[in-house]
Amino acid sequence: MSDIKPLWTRRRLLISGGALGLSQVLKPAVAQAFNPDDVMPIAPGWDNADGTDLNYRIDGYAKVTGAKLYARDVRGADMAGWPDETHHAMLIFTPHAKRIYKGLNLSALAADLHPDTIVTADDLDKAGLAATGFFTTDLFCKPGSVPLYLSQPVAMFIYKDLITFKRAQAALIGSDAIIDYGAAAPATSTDPYGANRFTRVQGDSPYGPDVFSPVKDGWVGPLRYQKNHSPVWAKEDIKGDVSQQASAYGDQIRADLKDGKSGKLYTQSFQTQSIDQVFMEPENGLAWYDAATGKLSLMLGVQSPLAILNAVGNLVKDAKASANVSEVDAHFAYIGGGFGGKDHTIVPLYIAIAGLFGGGKTVRLALDRFNQFQFGLKRHAFEIETQMGVDPDTGKFLAFASTMSCDGGGRSNFSASVADVGATAATSVYYLPKSDIEVTANQSIGVTAGSMRGYGTYQTMTAMECLMDEVAEDLGKDPFEIRRQNAMTTGQLNLTGNAASGAMRTGEVLDAMEASDLWQNRAAKKAAFEAANPGKSYGVGVACVMKDYGTGADVTLGSVSLSPEGKITAACAAIEMGTGVSTAVARRVSEYLGRNADTVELDQQDLWDALKLETSGDPFGISQADQDKAQANPRWVPAISSPSSASIGASVSSHGPAQAAYIIMRYGLWPAALSIWSEGPLGGEAAGQFLTFDKLRWVDGKLTGAGMEPLPLEQLAARAHKDGLVTGAMVHGFNRWSWASATFAIGTDDLTTAIDALAIQKGSDDWDLLNRKAIDYPPAKFERIAVNYYSACGAVVALSADKISGDVTIEAVHQVLECGNAIVEDLVSGIAQGGIAMGIGHALHEYLPPFEDGPGDGTWNLNRYIVPKAGQVPVWKTTLEILPPLSETDPPKGMGEVVMIPVVPAILNGINNAIGARVQSLPATPEKIREALK
Amino acid sequence: MTKLTMTVNGKDVGPHEVPDDLPMVDYLNDTLGLTGTKFSCGIGVCHACVVMVEQPDGTITTRRTCIAGATSFAGAKVTTVEGHAKDGKLSDVQQAYVDHFAFQCGYCTSGFVNAGTALIERLRKAPVAKSQVEDTVHSGLGDHICRCSGYVRYYEALRRLILTDPTLTKEG
Ligand code: FES
Numbered sequence A: 001m002s003d004i005k006p007l008w009t010r011r012r013l014l015i016s017g018g019a020l021g022l023s024q025v026l027k028p029a030v031a032q033a034f035n036p037d038d039v040m041p042i043a044p045g046w047d048n049a050d051g052t053d054l055n056y057r058i059d060g061y062a063k064v065t066g067a068k069l070y071a072r073d074v075r076g077a078d079m080a081g082w083p084d085e086t087h088h089a090m091l092i093f094t095p096h097a098k099r100i101y102k103g104l105n106l107s108a109l110a111a112d113l114h115p116d117t118i119v120t121a122d123d124l125d126k127a128g129l130a131a132t133g134f135f136t137t138d139l140f141c142k143p144g145s146v147p148l149y150l151s152q153p154v155a156m157f158i159y160k161d162l163i164t165f166k167r168a169q170a171a172l173i174g175s176d177a178i179i180d181y182g183a184a185a186p187a188t189s190t191d192p193y194g195a196n197r198f199t200r201v202q203g204d205s206p207y208g209p210d211v212f213s214p215v216k217d218g219w220v221g222p223l224r225y226q227k228n229h230s231p232v233w234a235k236e237d238i239k240g241d242v243s244q245q246a247s248a249y250g251d252q253i254r255a256d257l258k259d260g261k262s263g264k265l266y267t268q269s270f271q272t273q274s275i276d277q278v279f280m281e282p283e284n285g286l287a288w289y290d291a292a293t294g295k296l297s298l299m300l301g302v303q304s305p306l307a308i309l310n311a312v313g314n315l316v317k318d319a320k321a322s323a324n325v326s327e328v329d330a331h332f333a334y335i336g337g338g339f340g341g342k343d344h345t346i347v348p349l350y351i352a353i354a355g356l357f358g359g360g361k362t363v364r365l366a367l368d369r370f371n372q373f374q375f376g377l378k379r380h381a382f383e384i385e386t387q388m389g390v391d392p393d394t395g396k397f398l399a400f401a402s403t404m405s406c407d408g409g410g411r412s413n414f415s416a417s418v419a420d421v422g423a424t425a426a427t428s429v430y431y432l433p434k435s436d437i438e439v440t441a442n443q444s445i446g447v448t449a450g451s452m453r454g455y456g457t458y459q460t461m462t463a464m465e466c467l468m469d470e471v472a473e474d475l476g477k478d479p480f481e482i483r484r485q486n487a488m489t490t491g492q493l494n495l496t497g498n499a500a501s502g503a504m505r506t507g508e509v510l511d512a513m514e515a516s517d518l519w520q521n522r523a524a525k526k527a528a529f530e531a532a533n534p535g536k537s538y539g540v541g542v543a544c545v546m547k548d549y550g551t552g553a554d555v556t557l558g559s560v561s562l563s564p565e566g567k568i569t570a571a572c573a574a575i576e577m578g579t580g581v582s583t584a585v586a587r588r589v590s591e592y593l594g595r596n597a598d599t600v601e602l603d604q605q606d607l608w609d610a611l612k613l614e615t616s617g618d619p620f621g622i623s624q625a626d627q628d629k630a631q632a633n634p635r636w637v638p639a640i641s642s643p644s645s646a647s648i649g650a651s652v653s654s655h656g657p658a659q660a661a662y663i664i665m666r667y668g669l670w671p672a673a674l675s676i677w678s679e680g681p682l683g684g685e686a687a688g689q690f691l692t693f694d695k696l697r698w699v700d701g702k703l704t705g706a707g708m709e710p711l712p713l714e715q716l717a718a719r720a721h722k723d724g725l726v727t728g729a730m731v732h733g734f735n736r737w738s739w740a741s742a743t744f745a746i747g748t749d750d751l752t753t754a755i756d757a758l759a760i761q762k763g764s765d766d767w768d769l770l771n772r773k774a775i776d777y778p779p780a781k782f783e784r785i786a787v788n789y790y791s792a793c794g795a796v797v798a799l800s801a802d803k804i805s806g807d808v809t810i811e812a813v814h815q816v817l818e819c820g821n822a823i824v825e826d827l828v829s830g831i832a833q834g835g836i837a838m839g840i841g842h843a844l845h846e847y848l849p850p851f852e853d854g855p856g857d858g859t860w861n862l863n864r865y866i867v868p869k870a871g872q873v874p875v876w877k878t879t880l881e882i883l884p885p886l887s888e889t890d891p892p893k894g895m896g897e898v899v900m901i902p903v904v905p906a907i908l909n910g911i912n913n914a915i916g917a918r919v920q921s922l923p924a925t926p927e928k929i930r931e932a933l934k
Numbered sequence B: 001m002t003k004l005t006m007t008v009n010g011k012d013v014g015p016h017e018v019p020d021d022l023p024m025v026d027y028l029n030d031t032l033g034l035t036g037t038k039f040s041c042g043i044g045v046c047h048a049c050v051v052m053v054e055q056p057d058g059t060i061t062t063r064r065t066c067i068a069g070a071t072s073f074a075g076a077k078v079t080t081v082e083g084h085a086k087d088g089k090l091s092d093v094q095q096a097y098v099d100h101f102a103f104q105c106g107y108c109t110s111g112f113v114n115a116g117t118a119l120i121e122r123l124r125k126a127p128v129a130k131s132q133v134e135d136t137v138h139s140g141l142g143d144h145i146c147r148c149s150g151y152v153r154y155y156e157a158l159r160r161l162i163l164t165d166p167t168l169t170k171e172g
């Protein structure tokens, strides 16, 4: 594209390496059918009368009445200003990656089912469209070449007529008859997507300083890859550079383990499987390209709006006249499940292409479930080879070495990062004085793997928890005793050489698990069960993990406004994945404003214009010098927004609105209250007290403190507006394993708090953008920390195994969770229960063959991929214990991911307890159980 | 092609010229604009697409709309998730689900609303023993897939609703 003009400069996002100059506008979802009011219950009732508690989730009414919320619900006619006529697009995928793709052969499709438009690689070339940046790939396989991976698209078909489209779609399920292939050819094989070595040697103390660690000395990658693509690590030299030192220390750790110098050696080979996310709403979206104006409009359901906008911007940035996009206008709907699979998905690029080739009509690209299995992002399968040295007398862990790899499939996505996160979580909740982990994210011809709930840690911590059980059993130790003995305590350094943020409460989690009825009465329950169920063995397994949350570049954008009538509007840049972030935001505001927000808006990117944010550089890789230089610009932030995930909804997304609410309380309501309390001769009721901000308390929705007359929010809001006090605050915050903090002058006061950009509103004035007086960003090298924030979760699982069939039934689960202050406990427990069901699926049922027989062949659906239904979940026998926070000022912790992990190793440990044999390869199918029973 | 008429949420719809192979979910979504009925697996496994159908004798059954042609509903009285709340007031089943935080993303919810309601209607005609309530809930909801919730809160919500309405259970 030759002439991109920043049409709406105020809304332009300056993103280095992104779609510079492209006007990008994020709007709330469907203009006509979806506005903030639609997600509010039509009948009052989601919260109580005075707004101090809630009855149900803020989007509950809309969801339970079938309101249009999801991208899948929307057609052109629903979108204000779009063409009513909706055309339908489908992708044609190839199930082969070891044959030459010759081209399409439409004669295999009935003539009346032929598409109106076909888009191929050649058409993209002609139009100057290409996927670049994070998504760099051949969007369509070119005739004459070998498909890069199983399921690589070869073409897009667009139909004007829904019925014809539907018939063609049905005719093509599981069939590649319309694709011509040539000769067999070698599969594409490239170097890995990434590899790293994490080596740590403790110094005199587990609390540091270390002799050597990634945080202290830097991260280590391979020098190069061999012909077979395995990494070549530096030659060991204890006095050499960081890579050579890592090799020296790491090799020594491995040699000592082998030679018995690190206690008794335990070895483990463990495999985890490829899994489909099975979010219930398959990926889909709408696009409309108006050639006259150059505007490409999109309706999408993704977890990472800004990343997708950038990707679409990159797609069109060199486009020719036929796709001369000058503006991308994207709407982001609620999503019907994501679990990571709608973060940095490539599907929206195809949706954009559908619009660009849609002849000026609205085009809908909606994957069906076969397509979703065939093309959607998968969970990475891991191969893990571990050696661990243990003092046989004390049970103390002495050294840990592991070589692990994961399969990223045929297109680069988050594989390198998943590998690193998995590796750095590999020892789970336990302290190891010496560790050496080599991890590689491999390319293959498999369907692309990406982000998924658990993000590598589900795989590696499951392995560790099983190894833990094996060691306990071998040494004749109680599984809780050995866990307590090795559990990392507050201040001890993790695998990267960093102390976790906050107190480690693993011991309390273990105590609660041990005290559970399932554990305490396991012998009696086993005896009773087996007497009543001959042929079945009963077993109990335990596991405890702590999952990091956050990414090292997390952003919060929050805004709160108070009307003169006391109505609170909160906004937050997050996607509602179902975890209840909108409800959490409404509640979190009440911490400072005494009651829930009346309205919550999500995804209103243009709302943040008042902050005039600018960014440059990669927040993960920026150098300290670049950061120091950039931060002199008061508008600069390391990243403008970040994707939504299950873990950071409460902890990160609600941080911004909470900060904004605090600022209104501190600089609006507090002076308003003081002025009301001081009215009257000689200073009114306040005169006899020394009133300070910290004495303020909300009681029954009214502000009081130090014996002052309780004041309703309406009265305070009216006074704040009348006196021109702060009635609105908009903030941006950035977290790199620590919150950035900045100082702003508000009136005569200097406020230092955990945000890096602030605009305030006084009375009914416009937003007033404040320059920060001082800024303290987490050092660039904090990127090395890799993990810092943790929440802990343990599971006790009772199960039975049929000794003939090998069928395993989960009889009961007791889960213990430590998550700081749970903002809405009902939401937390719901997410935890969902995590347990997902964990059961992963442990026992869910499996995708990696290559030719796998989902890339287009024949997979829920008839053969088993997602647990209620019958496979102990619905009536699932209990959850949430540890109370240490104090009411504990932050809420990310818990959406950790809650699905411990149940998996607890099931594997329970199987061993029941049948006396270990399954080391997931899922534990009846065949594997029968094999183990032999 | 069939000239199709039916009653959806108490309103007569059609006649529409509909081919015999058009799935009911597409007819609801694309012809009637009722998108509360969700497509997920398309092969009859997940039950996200379930609607209620009133039989001539007044009994309520459920049907999966992804594997049933729209024309197979000719003349039927169909209720979709959009047809339960009246004047902004949720039905008992809907209220039970929201009160109990039963769902998260909500994509499966319309199926659970219809299945739960059909179950309650069944119990109105044939109450079950209190000791059978848990199995009864499972008989009504057990075919449905929800990836977010682990089912616990859907089940508990319906159990509570059944146990608090004395007309739905009998002693035992
Ligand atoms: S969409 Fe109909 S059963 Fe799954």
Ligand code: FES
Residues within 6 Å of the ligand: A280, A336, A337, A578, B103, B104, B105, B106, B107, B108, B109, B145, B146, B147, B148, B149
């Ligand atoms: S609530 Fe998301 S699938 Fe059920």
